[in-house]
Amino acid sequence: MAKYIGVFATACLTRRQLQDLVARLSQEGEVRCEKAYAGLVDGILVCLFQAPNRDALNDFLQQNGMVAENLWRIDLESQDGVLVSV
Numbered sequence: 001m002a003k004y005i006g007v008f009a010t011a012c013l014t015r016r017q018l019q020d021l022v023a024r025l026s027q028e029g030e031v032r033c034e035k036a037y038a039g040l041v042d043g044i045l046v047c048l049f050q051a052p053n054r055d056a057l058n059d060f061l062q063q064n065g066m067v068a069e070n071l072w073r074i075d076l077e078s079q080d081g082v083l084v085s086v
Contacts (some may be wrong), residue, residue, distance in 0.1 A: 003034070003074040003086050004049045004057055008066055011043030018045065024064065025049075031060035048074075 010018060018038050025033035025047065035048040051057035054073065061068060076083040 001050045001052060002054075003077075004051060004054070005070075005072050005074060006047045006049060006057075006061070006066075006068040007070040008045040008047070008068055009043055010038065010045045013043075015040065021045075021064075022047075029060075031056050 013021070018040075022033065022036045022038075022045075025036070031049060031051040033047045034050050037046040038044070049057055049060075051060065054071075057071070074086055077086050078084075
């Protein structure tokens with residue numbers, strides 16, 4: 001399963017609304033949010049997704065009313081200071 005990082009503007013969402021959104025995105029399914037980071041002051045949400053492909057992720061985001069400011073596929077990640085394939 002491929003990994004993607006998405007960045008989303010959330011300036012108008014409350015902490016409770018962010019919690020509800022992240023809970024919904026994290027439910028088990030073909031696509032899911034593995035990890036989320038929210039900046040309340042900057043109004044930003046950064047999510048690490050697992051998805052079979054970009055089309056499936058785009059469909060998932062559209063179904064959840066989300067538009068990414070940036071969306072990247074992750075091919076390598078660090079483990080104990082060493083880059084390894086995802």
